[in-house]
Amino acid sequence: MSLLIVRNLSIAAGERLLVEEVDLDLAEGEVLGLVGESGSGKSITCRALMRLLPHDQLHIAGGSVTLKGRDLARLDEAEMRKVRGVEIGMIFQNPSSHLDPVMRIGDQIAESVRYHEGASTKEARGRAVELLRQVGIPDPVRRVSAYPHEFSGGMRQRAMIAVALACRPKLLIADEPTTALDVTVQAQVLRLLLDLRDRLGLAILLVTHNLGVVAQTCDSLTVMYAGRIMERGPKRDLLRAPAHPYTEALLKCQPGSAKPAAQLPAIPGQPPLAGAFPPGCRFHPRCPRVADICRRERPALSPAQGPRVAACHFTSALRAAS
Amino acid sequence: MSVEALSRGNWLARGFGALGLGRANLNLRLGAAIIVGWALIAVFAPWIAPYDPITHNLADKLQGPSLLHPLGTDNFGRDILSRVIYGARIDLQMGVLGVLFPFLIGTTLGAIAGYAGGWVDILLMRILDVVLAFPFLVLMLAIIAILQPGLTSFYIALALVGWVSYARLVRAQVLVLKTSDFVTAARSLGFGRFRILFRHILPNCIAGSIVFSMSDVVLVVLAGSSISYLGLGVQPPTAEWGVMIAEGQNFITTAWWITTFPGLAIVLMAFGFSLLADGLAERFGLRQP
DSSP states (O other), X not given: OEEEEEEEEEEEETTEEEEEEXXXXXXXXXEEEEEOOTTSSHHHHXXXXXXXXXXXXXXXXXXXXXXXXXXXXXXXXXXXXXXXTTTEEEEOSOHHHHSOTTSOHHHHHHHHXXXXXXXXXXXXXXXXXXXXXXXXXXXXXXXXXXXXXXXXXXXXXXXXXXXXXXXXXXXXXXXXXXXXXXXXXXXXXXXHHHHHHHHHOOXXXXXXXXXXXXXXXXXXXXXXXXXXXXXXXXXXXHHHSOSSHHHHHHHHTSTTTSOTTSOOOOOSSOOOOTTOOXXXXXXXXXXXXXXXXXXXXXXXXXXXXXXEEEOOTTHHHHHHHO | OOHHHXXXXXXXXXXXXXXXXXXXXXXXXXXXXXXXXXXXXXXXXXXXXXXXXXXXXXXXXXXXSOSSSTTOBOTTOOBHHHHHHHHHHHHHHHHHHHHHHHHHHHHHHHHHHHHXXXXXXXXXXXXXXXXXHSOHHHHHHHHHHHHOSSHHHHHHHHHHHHHHHHHHHHHHHHHHHTTSHHHXXXXXXXXXXXXXXXXXXXXXXXXXXXXXXXXXXXXXXXXXXXXXXXTSSSOTTSOOHHHHHHHHXXXXXXXXXXXXXXHHHHHHHHHHHHHHHHHHHHHTTSSOO
């Protein structure tokens, strides 16, 4: 039974569609990776799930976001506030700027416990200490009264996870949680997320452009490009034998997949800007397998292999080649 | 030493640290020392002052500085030193209350204008423009004249006129901070608008207003003295520095001490608050030392 079911989600800025027909399914305890280049619509898709789109002009143009049987897209603002932080927690790319600089870490964790659960100061403080211990911050009793600037980057990310999990949400949206961290700390934070998933049964929607992160953590994968889903399926299948040329190109661009001395390949060209999406398949101007049909017709998401779906006219040809 | 005493010492040290006095800069220390000095003088005035500041003693009138009257006497024979000491009570109160009300009103309105935007913002900013269109002192005088001369009217007038600077300062900061990352994070925790504004945005932009309020105290004390000098503020025979200067001006050529010493007192208090403002600005990292 899925915890979160997103169907046909479209996000528009005024009349222009930025994200179209996005479907996501997330079960309890599952880690779903949402992958794509900058500007592919990953982040605003996440924000749309929380109904926290960054500009007034951006709005959900259609589709449904069903969490535990309730359509979040239809809730009013007051009801939505009881979902944020309580049923969905969110962590962000840059922990340094997403923590309140003049508030003690413990108070930031305690604040939402007191706000949403009406806990007493003492209870909330106890929860803050407990959460800091859970996210692996040493000496939590002393550290609850520290300010964010007294923490290192990795500790701030841990603290932000503690803040997001303060009211025990079942779903955690992680928007590029490791991008601002260095590689060793990255690995620790990812391990922490998996550990929390195991202990709390947390479902995690992990947004990233780093396939290395995906390989370490995710159960399944959704690849986005120019506001549309290109391919979706179990991680192992996608990484081993991509059914879409875009996924294949992304994989080739990972350091380590080419020979050590060779130059790292890149996808030629730039991702299209919103509002200037090409007709037909949106990836066709950069696709190595482009044919006439790609310029005319948009490929539908169709079963490629097992539980996997891909939006390419040549899915079967790709499969044959690999 | 017992554990309790140790933790108390720690608490004290932390208190000083929070106030910025643990390793404060010179401006902050000196400014704080001057203001604390004035505050002590004001509180203990009856014990420090050698004479009564109000009672006339015509036998001793217009005496120059001497051992009996270190700062001389005025045309009613009142001791200038005693009057300067008692004057600290009024002037310090004027400085503090005269800034507190505009600070609270301006900060709240500015924060609401910046955060709400739309017609609320437009309305508040137009009112602000109207207030700013008049010269500060002229508008103050007009309001006090309508009400009735006195300290209460002075505070009311200041609250009506002085809030604009704080409102503009805070509004600009709120505009920047309301799209900042930690506000997005606070929204993602489901907090309401007022909680976000008053618990997260405002504490992050209050430092500038506090620094400004310290230099504003200087202006307010000077304005209060000017208005008392014009006869619309503190009424004689109350000892207030502005009133004392006004009373002494007829004797400036023959008895310079009547106006000079209250004037120096104003300067010294203003100096203390200016240093405090500079020190706090440095402390909050708003300005490079």
